Amino acid sequence: MNLGATWAKAWIRNSADVMSEHRIELIDLDREIGDGDHGENMDRGFQAVLAKLDAVPAEAGPGDVLKMVATTLISTVGGAAGPLYGTAFLKAAIAIADKTDLDGAALVTLLTAARDGIVLRGKAESGDKTMVDAWTPAVDAAGAAQAAGADDLAILRAAADAAEAGALATEPLVAHKGRASYLGERAIGHRDPGAQSSALLLRAAADTAAEA
């Protein structure tokens, strides 16, 4: 398995499909505790990314792909998710800018940089019921897997599993950031839409690696 620009493009292509498929699900989660646009926002952004994917030059590295994703999400998603995901991909792109193929350490670097970007922009802490609650467990799980000598696919799977568990674990929480924070106790029992879309993205990363 070889995680380079080809994998990155395939991941993003798969992510675009996944966002389309889960558009309504994400809208519905956001209707419950937000304003009902998250699925539409993610779908709009990833469709725009998809349209630009073929234009990424053949000699580009995975960092170039992620940078295009970042700028496109920033300029097409809007809302809270646009800048947050945009920053995540931008920081990830910078962190792996010099790589052509990503080994386990680079994957952990990528995920960590992405998560740090989200925290930098959004100032959310773990447990605030945001996408951070998917990303931080994912980063931790990926780091642990890599330290334990897991291969790339296993690292990504660990990240995706942890992100899904993290998204699920937002359900009992009260939100402290984003729109759901207006709801107080009434947010309890609902999953955070951004955490869910984050888990979908990371699952797509692992699935793409498995196909490779």
Next chain:
Amino acid sequence: MNLGATWAKAWIRNSADVMSEHRIELIDLDREIGDGDHGENMDRGFQAVLAKLDAVPAEAGPGDVLKMVATTLISTVGGAAGPLYGTAFLKAAIAIADKTDLDGAALVTLLTAARDGIVLRGKAESGDKTMVDAWTPAVDAAGAAQAAGADDLAILRAAADAAEAGALATEPLVAHKGRASYLGERAIGHRDPGAQSSALLLRAAADTAAEA
């Protein structure tokens, strides 16, 4: 039986009760082919009349009662029904102005004047699907009953029966006057609310005479 001011007051008092009771029914008829206010309009008007009834001097004749009804309806009902019923009661009041007790001939005079007032103001012909379609049969039936020597009660009952039949007979008609005329064929199958309230009024007149 003695149809003087006492009967006239009792008739109007009963009419007020009847309009309250049938408020929703008249609103519903008007919602179907009009604007849904006829029951509210009639109820508002007759409640205002009721409030003034005790102030009619003891020495007043039935014409004075009807004149108060006319002016009160004109100034409280509004819409199409206000001026039409107002004119009806006004013309009726004038026609029996010199009477203290109404015999059969006077009753026919009253009803005829009322109907003529409605036609004068509204210019509707028979079959136009308006309140005229209750009043004209009522006038005709009262006239025939009186000519046949019927007593007051029988005359009023004949009028009420004919008005009810006339109201029912508006159902298959297309309207040529009032709001229902905007509907063309779509008015078919619905009873005219003003014809229905007219029938209610005339039934109250007969019932009041029966109680006397």
Next chain:
Amino acid sequence: MKKLVNDPKNVVNEAVAGFGAAHADLVRVSTDPIFIVRKDAPVAGKVGIVSGGGSGHEPMHGGFVGPGMLDAAVPGAVFTSPTPDPILAATKAVDGGAGVLHIVKNYTGDVLNFETAADLAAADGVEVRSVLVNDDVAVKDSLYTAGRRGVAGTVLVEKIAGAAADRGDDLESVALVAERVIGQVRSMGVALTPCVVPHAGQPSFTLAEDEIEIGIGIHGEPGRERIKLEPADAIVDRLLGPILDDIPFVAGDKVLLFVNGMGGTPQVELYIVFRRAAEVLAERGIEVTRTLVGNFTTSLEMQGMSITVLKLDDELTTLWDAPVQTAALRWGR
């Protein structure tokens, strides 16, 4: 029925009181009988202009009281023409010696009640002229109907007649200008949802989740036909066709294009409608030189809109542009 009301019987009273409190710089409010006059009424030597009708069409007519438009508005019960008393009182309150114009929408109730009030005013020595607005092409103007209804075109009649009175035209001239507008303005509307009259507590009609009513009136009266929901552009085309064919409007005409919200339709939708209507007029070579978009002649919370087209000439354009200072329409001061 969910409404921000107290006792349904007090809807008009309380709303008019609130209107008076909110716009005390522009109007005075009489509570018994209920009417709204401009603060400085009567204006000596100026033709007074009175309009009115059932409530539930706000801002029409109270929102149009002020310099350059109406001198008084007479709101009846919801969807019920006012009785003659308040019309008479308003007419007297705005008579500055130059007579009073009644702008009446063509409904049996409005016609009859204004007629009585005009007779009573004349008996009291006030000169009254009446004009009848009947811009709704959804209704056939035939001997077999009560005639075309007065709908959103009324706003344009009131604005332009108001400007004519404001510049000092005499009663006859103001009436003639109003009649010229009436002759050149046509409208048609659509409803997506019904409205609920407070005292009725139930929708005026029912539409299935995929149905709309073409040719709706402004009182929840059913319209011309009920069809399946279509894209906005197709609906606009359905309304504009009968409007443009009616006078007809032809290439080279200059017009005012007015997209009126029925009360419950968001502004984004009104502008989507405007976009298509302007496109159709351009295709036909009709030039849109003035525009109006918004909720002006409403039907409570009904969702839907109407399109109104007024053929303009230089005089009408000048009168449209003249200053107006009311709660709902204001420019030039």
Next chain:
Amino acid sequence: MKKLVNDPKNVVNEAVAGFGAAHADLVRVSTDPIFIVRKDAPVAGKVGIVSGGGSGHEPMHGGFVGPGMLDAAVPGAVFTSPTPDPILAATKAVDGGAGVLHIVKNYTGDVLNFETAADLAAADGVEVRSVLVNDDVAVKDSLYTAGRRGVAGTVLVEKIAGAAADRGDDLESVALVAERVIGQVRSMGVALTPCVVPHAGQPSFTLAEDEIEIGIGIHGEPGRERIKLEPADAIVDRLLGPILDDIPFVAGDKVLLFVNGMGGTPQVELYIVFRRAAEVLAERGIEVTRTLVGNFTTSLEMQGMSITVLKLDDELTTLWDAPVQTAALRWGR
């Protein structure tokens, strides 16, 4: 879902195009990226004022573009903050050399996207200041929330800041005036029915036939609590309490009282609300010296309203009264 739309994805494009066509005397419209600027932008030497946010709140913000108020408005997708690109483009388009003020409603998405645009503008040599509107007392302003939301009070901030820029204040002064308004304005709203985001096609929330949502936001976000429907006066009291206690407003204060319709509520109801609100303020010895009633900060077709109270002083009153010429707010010219 019944709406006057074509493709739900084109709602904002088409509405903005329609807006541009309807108000060509006031604004120019850019289609890629989408923003609305006043026709004569940039005005040399004047501080430019830009606001924006998700669409669906019309007339906010496009309806406030024109002399005396905003220089540009940047509409995002429905209920979604715009991305930095159009904000940046609008900022540059209105920079007359005196810098640009961003008026941002306090939502995570708006804050982040305007922040990025401001950084990019600064990198391109345009001086930008930002103010954050957060008038909604329904939300606790604590470390454990995203802070109070910006709602209808934004209209007042935009009008008054616009007047300050119009009289020639420099960027710092305009920002200070805006911040003063923000410090003195408080709002709270109620929903009777939900709204339907076109791309979602389903109501943002559901309310039973006898339920209302107190403390609703302007994006269909659920509010503070859900209660049984009450008479209008009782609902007004529920909203006014937290508003007046917040700053607090006290006897002797002069205020602007603003009753804002959420989009689907008829005007009669807004005036019933105004009546009670004015009554409560009078009881508390608070003097209402300026008023505003209407649909200004909407939430698509949502039924409901919000009440906003702004503490006035002489300067703010003068700036409020200053001429404004926009599609939705206009006086003095």
